[in-house]
Amino acid sequence: MIMRLFSKPSPKTFSLxxxxxxxVGKTVFLAGSYAELQGDDRSDHPQSSWFECQDSEVQSNLDKILYHVQQTGLYPPATIKITNFNFSLKHHALRGIKTLCNFRWWDIPGESCNLRNPDFQELxxxxxxxxxxINAQALVHDSDYAHTLEDIFNQVIAIASLIGQHRLNYAFALILTKxxxxxxxxxxxxxxxxxLQPLTMRLDALNANYKYFYSAxxxxxxxxxxMLNARGAADPLLWLLSELNKHHRFQPDRTLASSLTQTVFAPPLFPPHVQRSLLTLTLITLGLLGVVMLFLFAIGYSITNPIQVPSQEQPSRL
Ligand SMILES: Nc1nc2c(ncn2[C@@H]2O[C@H](COP(=O)(O)OP(=O)(O)O)[C@@H](O)[C@H]2O)c(=O)[nH]1
Ligand SMILES: [Mg+2]
Structure with a gap:
């Protein structure tokens, strides 16, 4: 997966x-992904790819989380928040360290995930x-949990159908936590x-690019x-980034925002009545062109193949 990410001169920046x-476990997941790729201090083999934080405050929060776990043996308190997270995915390449891509991570609390919320729309x-x-533990043991998920599922489906309508390359990682x-x-x-079927069946119907991960x-x-035993914790992020890098590598950056601007807000070049006249004119021109082509074809044919006037029969010289 890692290998597919690179071979790109200028790294892209993805917003996730x-x-x-x-x-549900977002902060633990992020800290776990970071810790996994960082490798532990006792390892003789440092990881070949890792996340590098671009923001000193976030870096210090991550360190605080990992230190808290180390000191207390407990998960971090909800007070250590990571909301906007800017990362680079770095890799030890043959010719030194390479940035594979950058990503911006936006951690949005469940209650704000509503497409009627303008801030959420913007993101x-x-x-x-x-x-x-999705909390896997609750999904199995708590019969009410499925109902509380409905709203989030609806938001995801709304995003997936917009993505489908605009044929964008977008990927969903469904992360089952705990x-x-x-x-x-x-x-x-x-x-x-x-x-999970209420979500996955609708995603399948929309032909959405998704994959689910069991996070532990x-x-x-x-x-x-x-310490956080974070084996495989970074897989969802690495998969998302490899999917995006694969599809966006040869394309200009396209998001829903840019597609909607082109299709909804872009003013048509001509007003409708002019468009109709132009269409008629085009059809007439094409018709005339057809007649001219036929005429030229007929002339050309008669020049290259002159009508054979029956000639008097020559006596054959035997
Ligand atoms: N057993 C277990 N518990 C987890 C895991 N991830 C999160 N938790 C628990 O869920 C709580 C909330 O996690 P947190 O990441 O702070 O949730 P957030 O509000 O989505 O950021 C933690 O304090 C842990 O008790 C996990 O992978 N395994
Ligand atoms: Mg949190």
Whole structure:
């Protein structure tokens, strides 16, 4: 996956939405993804790709989260917030360190994820991809949880249908959080997939590009040191970025905002009555051209193939 991301001279910047209710596990996911690619200090093999933070405040919040886990063995408190996150995905290449792409991550609280909210609209219009967070533990054990998800599912479907209408390259990562709190096995997986069907069937019908991920970021203690066990935590972000890099590599940057500007707000070149006259004129011209072509064809044919006047028969010289 990593290999497909590079071979690009100027890295693109992607904006990713993150949609999910409070407490679903967005901050833990982000800290886990970051920690996984950072590698742990004791590792002899530093990671070949990693996220580099472009904002010192966010960097310090991330460090605070990881330090908190290390010191207390507990998940970070909700007070350490990460809302707008600017990252670069870096890679150790043969000729030094390379930036594969940049991304802006917007963490939007569940209650603000409503297309009637102008701020949310603005973010959606300018985004390239989306992480949808779903609490897997609640999806299996809490029968009311599915109802609370309906609104988020509707927002995701609304985005997916707009994307489909404008034929944009957009990707959705459906991230099922807290999977470590569930019994592993095919029965759980089946139950999760069934409970997700109200979303996935509609995404399938819209031909949306999506993939779901089972996220499990437990806290483990190794030789007295606690840490987020974040194996595979960065997979959703790496998949999203590789999908976007793949599709946007040879294209100018297109988002819903730019497509809507072209189709909805762009004034037509001519007023409707002029357009109708132009259409008539074009049709007449094409008709006349056809007649002229036929005429020229007929002349050309008669020059190259003169009408054969029956000649008097020559006596054959045998
Ligand atoms: N077991 C487990 N619990 C998690 C995981 N991710 C989040 N949590 C729990 O969910 C709580 C809320 O997570 P947080 O990332 O702060 O949610 P946010 O409001 O979406 O940012 C945490 O304090 C943990 O108790 C996970 O991967 N496994
Ligand atoms: Mg949070």
């Amino acid at each position: 939405l993150s949609i999910g209710q409070r407490g 959606v219009l300018n985004s390239h991809g989306c992480c949808v967070f 999977c470590d709190a569930l019994a592993s096995g095919p029965a759980t997986q089946l139950q999760l997939e069934q409970n 970021i437990p806290i483990v203690s190794i030789s007295g040191t606690s």
